[in-house]
Amino acid sequence: MRVMRRILITVFVALAVIFVGVTWIAPVALSFYAARTAPPVASVVPSDLKDQSISQGPGEKLSYFGYEFEIPWSDLDETQTRLYPTEKAEKSRVDLRFRSGLRLLVTAVPPREWANGLAKEMKTSPQKIEATFGKSDYRFAKTIYEFTPDKMNHWTLSGRVHMREEFLLMIKSMALSKSADTGIFNLQNPSYKGFQQGNPQVRPDALTVSLYSDEGSLEFILLQHDYKNSAGIAQPELNRIVQSVRRTTDGGPTAPRIAEK
Numbered sequence: 705m706r707v708m709r710r711i712l713i714t715v716f717v718a719l720a721v722i723f724v725g726v727t728w729i730a731p732v733a734l735s736f737y738a739a740r741t742a743p744p745v746a747s748v749v750p751s752d753l754k755d756q757s758i759s760q761g762p763g764e765k766l767s768y769f770g771y772e773f774e775i776p777w778s779d780l781d782e783t784q785t786r787l788y789p790t791e792k793a794e795k796s797r798v799d800l801r802f803r804s805g806l807r808l809l810v811t812a813v814p815p816r817e818w819a820n821g822l823a824k825e826m827k828t829s830p831q832k833i834e835a836t837f838g839k840s841d842y843r844f845a846k847t848i849y850e851f852t853p854d855k856m857n858h859w860t861l862s863g864r865v866h867m868r869e870e871f872l873l874m875i876k877s878m879a880l881s882k883s884a885d886t887g888i889f890n891l892q893n894p895s896y897k898g899f900q901q902g903n904p905q906v907r908p909d910a911l912t913v914s915l916y917s918d919e920g921s922l923e924f925i926l927l928q929h930d931y932k933n934s935a936g937i938a939q940p941e942l943n944r945i946v947q948s949v950r951r952t953t954d955g956g957p958t959a960p961r962i963a964e965k
Contacts, residue, residue, distance in 0.1 A: 734870065742853045746877050750849050750888045750899055758947055759940040767952055768798050769812035771922055774948035776941040779803040805930035806937070813921040818844040822875075837872075842897050842916035848876045849888055849899060883908035891915065893947050896922075900942065907936035915949055922949060 759776040766773060784801040800808040818841050819830040837844045851872045880888070883902030891898045891913065898915035902908045913924040924945060928936050 740853075742873050743877050745880050745882075745885050746873055747852050747854070748880075748884055748888055749852060750846075750890050753889045753891070753900075753939065753943075755939040756943065757940045759938065759944045763944070765948070766800075768810060769796060770952055771812060772948070772950055772952045773810075773922075773945055775800075775808070776944045777802055777804070777806065805928075805932045807927040807930070809923075809925040809927070811923045811925075813841075813923060815841065815918060815920050817841055817921065840916065840918060841921055845899060845914065845916065848872055848879060851876060881910060881912050883910050883912065891946050893949060895951070896946075896949060898946075900946075904937050904939050904942065911937060911942065913942060913946060915946065917951075919951065 761776055762778040763774050763776040764778055764780060766775060779802045781801050781803050784799075786799040787795040788797040788799065789795070796813075797809060797811040800810065802808075816830060816834075818837075819833040819839075822833050834844075837847050851869070853873060856869045856873070881901050886906045886908055887901075887903040889900040889903075891900050893915075896915035896917050898913065898921075900911065900913050902911040904911060907928070909927065909929045911926045911928070913926075915922045926937055926942075931937070
């Protein structure tokens with residue numbers, strides 16, 4: 705009887721150790737592993753722009769997909785302008801090329817893109833995604849960009865917290881462009897809030913500007929690998945684009961056009 709009792713106690717202790725390992729030690733270890741293996745860009749957080757000035761040089765006012773904005777360059781080569789997706793009548797992206805070698809991609813994004821996209825991938829409801837990360841695309845992006853490996857609660861007993869933080873770290877590592885290594889900056893105009901990925905002072909090959917509102921978002925990707933201007937794009941030029949963005953219609957996308965030169 706004593707032998708059987710000792711066996712039962714040994715089995716119970718072993719099961720208890722396994723249970724603790726599975727329910728607490730393993731999640732903690734995975735949390736530390738995720739923080740340690742995260743790429744350097746995962747530690748970059750948004751900061752305010754030091755240069756808020758706006759370029760006053762020659763430029764053009766453009767209108768695409770129900771949005772209007774100014775570009776601080778007057779050498780747009782309209783013969784190379786392309787609209788996408790090519791297989792659909794309704795377009796959402798324009799590829800603009802300049803004689804200087806500069807290239808600008810502008811994409812109109814429908815509202816709740818983050819929540820709807822992740823919900824589809826994770827086979828869950830957008831409401832569950834929004835309850836965890838925020839209801840607006842801006843809030844979602846802000847939550848992701850402001851999270852860093854240093855903010856992980858490694859020792860928490862909550863498995864849900866571990867999963868949320870590791871998910872945030874994974875999404876941030878995948879969502880940010882390479883230029884975000886040089887900085888992420890807060891952006892705002894009277895109607896939009898957003899972020900700029902990349903510091904123009906170090907002349908990265910690409911700069912990304914994302915502006916969010918409840919009615920939809922607009923993304924600008926500026927590619928300057930072949931830009932003949934050795935100084936590259938300047939922050940005041942980016943500020944001019946950001947501060948000039950506004951909606952031109954209350955409804956859906958409109959036909960693209962050059963509004964003014």
